[in-house]
Amino acid sequence: MIKTKDNTIEDSLNTARERAKTNNASAFVSITEPIDKVNPVHFFQAGKWLDKSRIFWSVPDRSLYYVGIGEAVSYQESINAYQKLKHHWKQLIEQAMIFNDDSAITVGPKMFGGFPFDTNEQTSDLWKQFNGSEFRVPTYLLTIENGEAFLTINLFISAQSDVREIAQKLQRDRELLLSPVSMQKRTNSVLLSHEVDPEAWKELVAQTRTAIEDGYAEKIVIARELQIEFETSVELGYVLNHLLEVQNNSYVFLWEKNGTSFIGATPERLVWVKNQQLLSACLAGTAPRGRTTEEDRKIGEELLYDDKNREEHQYVVDMIKGALNGLADDVEIPQTPVLYPLKNLQHLYTPVEAMLRETITILDVAEKLHPTPALCGQPTERAMSFIRENELLERGWYGAPIGWFDHHFNGEFAVAIRSGLVKDNKASLFAGCGVVRGSDPEVEYEETKIKFQPMLHALGGSK
Ligand SMILES: C=C(O[C@H]1C=CC=C(C(=O)O)[C@@H]1O)C(=O)O
Numbered sequence: 001m002i003k004t005k006d007n008t009i010e011d012s013l014n015t016a017r018e019r020a021k022t023n024n025a026s027a028f029v030s031i032t033e034p035i036d037k038v039n040p041v042h043f044f045q046a047g048k049w050l051d052k053s054r055i056f057w058s059v060p061d062r063s064l065y066y067v068g069i070g071e072a073v074s075y076q077e078s079i080n081a082y083q084k085l086k087h088h089w090k091q092l093i094e095q096a097m098i099f100n101d102d103s104a105i106t107v108g109p110k111m112f113g114g115f116p117f118d119t120n121e122q123t124s125d126l127w128k129q130f131n132g133s134e135f136r137v138p139t140y141l142l143t144i145e146n147g148e149a150f151l152t153i154n155l156f157i158s159a160q161s162d163v164r165e166i167a168q169k170l171q172r173d174r175e176l177l178l179s180p181v182s183m184q185k186r187t188n189s190v191l192l193s194h195e196v197d198p199e200a201w202k203e204l205v206a207q208t209r210t211a212i213e214d215g216y217a218e219k220i221v222i223a224r225e226l227q228i229e230f231e232t233s234v235e236l237g238y239v240l241n242h243l244l245e246v247q248n249n250s251y252v253f254l255w256e257k258n259g260t261s262f263i264g265a266t267p268e269r270l271v272w273v274k275n276q277q278l279l280s281a282c283l284a285g286t287a288p289r290g291r292t293t294e295e296d297r298k299i300g301e302e303l304l305y306d307d308k309n310r311e312e313h314q315y316v317v318d319m320i321k322g323a324l325n326g327l328a329d330d331v332e333i334p335q336t337p338v339l340y341p342l343k344n345l346q347h348l349y350t351p352v353e354a355m356l357r358e359t360i361t362i363l364d365v366a367e368k369l370h371p372t373p374a375l376c377g378q379p380t381e382r383a384m385s386f387i388r389e390n391e392l393l394e395r396g397w398y399g400a401p402i403g404w405f406d407h408h409f410n411g412e413f414a415v416a417i418r419s420g421l422v423k424d425n426k427a428s429l430f431a432g433c434g435v436v437r438g439s440d441p442e443v444e445y446e447e448t449k450i451k452f453q454p455m456l457h458a459l460g461g462s463k
């Protein structure tokens with residue numbers, strides 16, 4: 001990996017072309033410059049005019065935004081994706097030429113992508129754009145971190161590249177992406193909203209509970225789908241703005257590919273890594289928010305001491321603790337959960353901290369942690385095959401790791417829940433819940449109903 005400082009994009013590209021000539025191979029180039037602060041959703045909207053696939057990422061406290069346009073590198077894999085991806089990225093990074101302004105020293109090329117919930121799932125039409133694991137290094141990446149903005153341009157340069165022409169094209173795209181965008185403040189108007197067979201779903205929950213009570217497993221998460229049709233194509237910028245504004249304490253993400261977008265506002269962190277310091281979270285167990293402060297406090301208090309929800313939660317804590325064994329030291333997990341409040345509901349939450357061992361990367365951890373019993377069950381294998389055989393929907397990327405990592409394998413993955421797949425004027429939303437001994441299908445049904453709310457509101461559905 002070479003890090004240099006050069007004056008202009010063209011200078012940097014020329015340096016890269018010389019390298020490509022010497023090595024007789026294309027050079028992977030990443031150039032970062034500080035820029036004036038821009039609105040991330042405007043940048044996302046402007047990206048539409050470049051006719052490229054886009055990604056959007058923001059963290060729960062909104063101290064970080066990434067907006068990516070285009071694909072300088074795209075990587076797809078169906079089996080053993082975590083390890084192959086790690087290997088592939090190491091090779092690419094070893095050869096990379098990273099041009100950073102001093103103030104942008106931590107910025108550089110990043111891979112953004114996701115894994116499927118179940119690599120063995122047979123997907124049909126619905127998930128065809130997100131089939132298997134898919135990662136990309138955006139051609140243009142906007143970073144806004146603690147109020148400072150940077151633009152990173154990633155591309156390959158070969159010995160034959162016309163550097164002047166490429167530099168001019170990059171400059172034109174750059175101007176377009178950074179110019180002000182006027183955004184209509186309009187809602188998407190819902191024509192039709194269809195819950196996929198709620199009665200069959202409740203029966204499945206009852207059947208799952210019976211299987212659990214018969215000793216097949218301790219916990220199994222069962223999800224369902226809500227289909228929506230709109231009057232016109234969904235305005236994605238509007239959806240992002242709504243989620244960013246309303247869904248505090250949640251990651252906001254959007255992955256676009258060939259006109260299909262996977263969007264969500266998830267509260268659930270799978271793993272965050274910086275300089276081998278690791279954060280993870282156990283999030284399971286749910287109750288609604290109260291209408292008054294007093295009611296809210298009472299519901300929260302009941303949730304904290306509710307046996308059924310505590311049981312759902314504890315399986316996640318135990319699994320994550322076990323999975324980190326051998327990967328990390330100094331694992332710290334509090335004995336009891338606290339409340340994690342969201343706009344429409346509240347969860348039981350236990351934070352996890354640890355130090356990763358030297359050779360372990362964020363991808364090794366994501367592979368080991370996914371799927372936690374917050375999305376699958378306990379024991380994992382049994383729950384997974386039960387879901388594969390019985391669930392009435394295709395999960396695709398729902399409930400799976402989604403996020404990014406950089407050239408030092410620092411990065412973050414969230415669990416893609418409170419999410420939906422949007423294409424033109426249609427959307428499919430997904431929500432699940434943890435079934436344990438004594439689960440009541442009606443109560444679980446109501447729980448999934450509130451879990452649809454964040455995306456339903458953002459898409460312009462019920463208030
Ligand atoms: C499976 C989902 O939520 C999980 C995360 C938090 C709480 C959960 C619960 O209480 O059942 C679920 O395990 C979903 O939102 O689709």
Ligand SMILES: [Mg+2]
Nearest residue numbers: 285286433434
């Ligand atoms: Mg639950």
